[in-house]
Amino acid sequence: MQIEFDKTILERYYIKDEVGTGSFGKVYKLQHLSKNKSFALKVDIRQKGSVLLEAKILADLQGGLGIPKLYKYGSTDQFSYMIVELLGPTLNKLLKQCKGKFSLATVVSIMLQLITRIEYVHKKGYLHRDLKPHQVLVGRNPKMIYLTDFGLARKFEVNNYHISFQNSCPRVGNATFSSLNNHSGVRQSRRDDLESIAYMALYFLKGHLPWQSIQKLSSNTKWQNIFQIKSHINIEDLCVGSPKEFSILLKYCRNLKFEEKPDYNYIQSLFLQIQQRENLYESFYDWIEDEKSLRSPTTICEFSQSLSISNNIPRCSTINVENIAGVGIKDEIKEVINEKRRKKSRAKTQAQSIMKKNRMRHTLNIEAVEQGDNQLSSKNWFDESTYNSLDVTPKNIYPEIRNRKAWFGAVKVKKDEDRCKVF
Numbered sequence: 001m002q003i004e005f006d007k008t009i010l011e012r013y014y015i016k017d018e019v020g021t022g023s024f025g026k027v028y029k030l031q032h033l034s035k036n037k038s039f040a041l042k043v044d045i046r047q048k049g050s051v052l053l054e055a056k057i058l059a060d061l062q063g064g065l066g067i068p069k070l071y072k073y074g075s076t077d078q079f080s081y082m083i084v085e086l087l088g089p090t091l092n093k094l095l096k097q098c099k100g101k102f103s104l105a106t107v108v109s110i111m112l113q114l115i116t117r118i119e120y121v122h123k124k125g126y127l128h129r130d131l132k133p134h135q136v137l138v139g140r141n142p143k144m145i146y147l148t149d150f151g152l153a154r155k156f157e158v159n160n161y162h163i164s165f166q167n168s169c170p171r172v173g174n175a176t177f178s179s180l181n182n183h184s185g186v187r188q189s190r191r192d193d194l195e196s197i198a199y200m201a202l203y204f205l206k207g208h209l210p211w212q213s214i215q216k217l218s219s220n221t222k223w224q225n226i227f228q229i230k231s232h233i234n235i236e237d238l239c240v241g242s243p244k245e246f247s248i249l250l251k252y253c254r255n256l257k258f259e260e261k262p263d264y265n266y267i268q269s270l271f272l273q274i275q276q277r278e279n280l281y282e283s284f285y286d287w288i289e290d291e292k293s294l295r296s297p298t299t300i301c302e303f304s305q306s307l308s309i310s311n312n313i314p315r316c317s318t319i320n321v322e323n324i325a326g327v328g329i330k331d332e333i334k335e336v337i338n339e340k341r342r343k344k345s346r347a348k349t350q351a352q353s354i355m356k357k358n359r360m361r362h363t364l365n366i367e368a369v370e371q372g373d374n375q376l377s378s379k380n381w382f383d384e385s386t387y388n389s390l391d392v393t394p395k396n397i398y399p400e401i402r403n404r405k406a407w408f409g410a411v412k413v414k415k416d417e418d419r420c421k422v423f
């Protein structure tokens with residue numbers, strides 16, 4: 001594909017690199033001539049390509065968190081284009097970088113953001129209709145998840161009226177992450193975006209979906225074969241090896257009615273439950289954390305200093321961890337780091353998820369906070385007198401919260417008559 005770029009677009013910019021390829025064009029990195037600023041230029045080889053419609057939808061969605069900024073769009077004699085915020089790699093690329101799977105902590109962190117993104121898009125009256133890992137990119141901040149490619153997005157609500165139910169519709173989007181309804185020709189609604197997200201969660205965790213081995217067939221056969229497997233596989237079998245919330249989510253999405261508004265808070269709470277139960281980091285991304293723990297301190301000495309375990313490891317300044325073959329020290333150190341992190345974050349995660357929960361109008365249930373503490377099992381409220389009467393105080397359970405003041409500070413406890421509320 002040869003594109004002659006018009007001066008009206010490139011007046012003040014020059015094209016640096018190609019950053020992606022789509023069905024009808026390419027995405028380039030665009031550099032401003034004088035300012036030190038980069039953008040992404042998405043070009044559609046058709047003069048009135050879908051990129052124009054996409055730009056209009058993106059214009060409607062501007063201002064949302066994790067929605068790329070739109071700078072300019074238009075068409076020339078040859079092609080149509082839009083200039084948007086330059087983002088980082090897609091989750092698909094990051095998945096490959098992370099050896100084909102994400103940790104549970106990462107999947108949960110991604111999902112919590114992704115659900116917020118799709119809730120925003122739905123609030124604006126749009127369905128995405130083509131969700132897949134290629135459409136989810138990280139930003140310059142690699143912890144920020146962006147939703148992109150609104151080329152197939154459509155309104156589901158016009159003048160406050162929901163679009164009508166229809167079947168025998170053409171299939172839209174991609175087969176792998178498509179909902180069962182889309183496979184069988186039922187018009188898409190909000191539930192279908194969420195079903196795609198549920199498949200994405202499973203894909204990120206397992207690295208593979210059972211119907212992904214049949215990619216090489218022609219488009220029509222591929223859709224049909226994927227549908228065969230997707231519709232026949234038992235949800236429990238599909239989700240085997242993942243926390244029960246994954247199957248709960250998929251069942252929930254498949255049971256939503258055509259016009260029904262999904263309960264986004266409920267879906268978020270499923271992932272928060274996993275985070276809390278498994279003591280996961282609240283915001284953990286394999287592509288950042290793994291990289292850091294393996295890359296930054298390169299010598300044993302640096303590792304030992306950073307971990308205060310210098311007594312166990314001979315002092316030296318030149319041995320590269322990579323070079324100590326067969327000792328397994330890198331793994332050992334990595335495990336120590338992870339253990340240290342796990343301990344450190346446990347109290348914080350607990351406190352933060354309580355605050356989050358409360359934002360969702362839940363109250364603090366002491367059993368949730370002090371799991372395993374028999375003395376508290378009969379109490380529903382955590383108050384100051386409870387704290388004082390404890391032999392086993394939160395500080396014993398969570399040594400990181402060193403004293404009573406810090407505990408109350410961490411969970412922001414406030415008196416409410418004879419009880420305390422956490423908020």
Ligand SMILES: Nc1ncnc2c1ncn2[C@@H]1O[C@H](COP(=O)(O)OP(=O)(O)OP(=O)(O)O)[C@@H](O)[C@H]1O
Pocket residue numbers: 019020021022023024025027040042068084085086087088090134135148149151
């Ligand atoms: N804003 C951006 N910044 C950086 N890279 C981007 C950006 N937008 C898209 N890309 C890259 O370009 C690729 C193609 O973009 P996009 O998915 O929007 O095109 P498309 O033509 O709609 O693709 P398809 O039809 O295959 O879904 C993406 O997978 C991504 O790698």
